[in-house]
Amino acid sequence: DWTMGAYREQAIAAIKDQVGDKQVICALSGGVDSSVAAALLHEAIGDQLTCVFVDHGLLRLNEAEEVVGMFRDHMNLKVIHADETELFLGELEGQSDPETKRKIIGKLFIDVFQKYANDIEGAEFLAQGTLYPDVIESVSFSGGPSVTIKSHHNVGGLPEKMGLKLVEPLRELFKDEVRALGVELGLPKSFIGRHPFPGPGLAIRCPGEITREKLEILRKADAVYIDQIRRHGLYDDIWQAFVAILPVRTVGVMGDGRTYDFACALRAVTSVDGMTADYYPFSHEFLGETATRIINEVPGINRVTYDITSKPPGTIEWE
Numbered sequence: 001d002w003t004m005g006a007y008r009e010q011a012i013a014a015i016k017d018q019v020g021d022k023q024v025i026c027a028l029s030g031g032v033d034s035s036v037a038a039a040l041l042h043e044a045i046g047d048q049l050t051c052v053f054v055d056h057g058l059l060r061l062n063e064a065e066e067v068v069g070m071f072r073d074h075m076n077l078k079v080i081h082a083d084e085t086e087l088f089l090g091e092l093e094g095q096s097d098p099e100t101k102r103k104i105i106g107k108l109f110i111d112v113f114q115k116y117a118n119d120i121e122g123a124e125f126l127a128q129g130t131l132y133p134d135v136i137e138s139v140s141f142s143g144g145p146s147v148t149i150k151s152h153h154n155v156g157g158l159p160e161k162m163g164l165k166l167v168e169p170l171r172e173l174f175k176d177e178v179r180a181l182g183v184e185l186g187l188p189k190s191f192i193g194r195h196p197f198p199g200p201g202l203a204i205r206c207p208g209e210i211t212r213e214k215l216e217i218l219r220k221a222d223a224v225y226i227d228q229i230r231r232h233g234l235y236d237d238i239w240q241a242f243v244a245i246l247p248v249r250t251v252g253v254m255g256d257g258r259t260y261d262f263a264c265a266l267r268a269v270t271s272v273d274g275m276t277a278d279y280y281p282f283s284h285e286f287l288g289e290t291a292t293r294i295i296n297e298v299p300g301i302n303r304v305t306y307d308i309t310s311k312p313p314g315t316i317e318w319e
């Protein structure tokens with residue numbers, strides 16, 4: 001009789017066995033996988049685990065505070081908040097090519113993680129929230145040629161470079177099992193059910209040049225949009241929803257004045273695994289209400305569009 005409770009005990013024993021009294025470091029993103037991995041490791045080895053939360057300044061409204069607050073203050077994990085906003089935004093200045101942005105962010109992410117990890121005395125292990133499908137995928141892709149649509153950043157090759165051994169306590173699990181394990185470990189259901197968020201963050205929802213002004217507008221608009229989705233009880237029916245700020249200003253009228261502000265696009269899709277996706281069929285009423293709220297509540301936006309492209313031919317993100 002296989003239960004998550006039994007799996008948990010077995011996984012904890014295996015971690016203790018592998019790690020012994022050594023120190024472990026982990027890149028905590030706030031995503032489901034790294035969060036559940038961190039919670040499980042903490043239960044197994046307590047303070048031998050140190051998490052590094054790399055803050056690239058491309059996160060959603062209050063995201064860093066929420067993630068760090070929950071793990072550090074609520075669950076008592078050792079978490080280093082590596083706020084490197086200046087570094088990332090500085091390097092991204094003037095860059096508008098999607099792949100260039102991704103590469104800059106991926107490289108800096110590894111540099112920053114390495115810098116903080118080097119300060120953690122006696123670290124011998126690197127923990128990763130690798131899932132079973134990741135294990136399979138890396139095997140089946142290694143044979144033939146593949147087309148790279150977007151270079152996803154990950155920390156592949158990092159453990160060897162840093163002389164660390166890997167701990168991957170979720171290697172045998174599928175996504176839904178990881179969620180169940182997270183609940184078993186006491187992570188809030190609202191946290192476990194969060195939509196996926198890409199590593200490069202808001203950078204790939206800001207086509208063209210990234211500026212602080214655009215990021216601030218994007219954060220506010222996204223918060224209003226997600227609030228609308230939650231209020232209408234639609235959050236769990238949607239795989240992913242977000243706002244993209246478009247690199248174009250348009251003319252509008254508000255009160256008796258002319259406005260000249262940014263346009264944005266709302267995106268919401270249903271999907272099973274992110275490989276294919278359908279746009280979400282919101283009601284016109286929902287869309288109208290959301291557009292009105294965003295324009296009223298977010299200075300800097302005067303036009304809202306809804307993206308009705310499915311994947312393929314579109315991708316979920318705009319870059």
Ligand code: XMP
Binds near residue numbers: 150
């Ligand atoms: P696309 O845009 O390729 O997205 O249809 C499919 C899923 O992958 C996420 N995504 C990323 N995740 N690093 C990530 O960690 C990336 O560079 C990246 N690009 C896309 C996207 O949010 C969606 O869930």
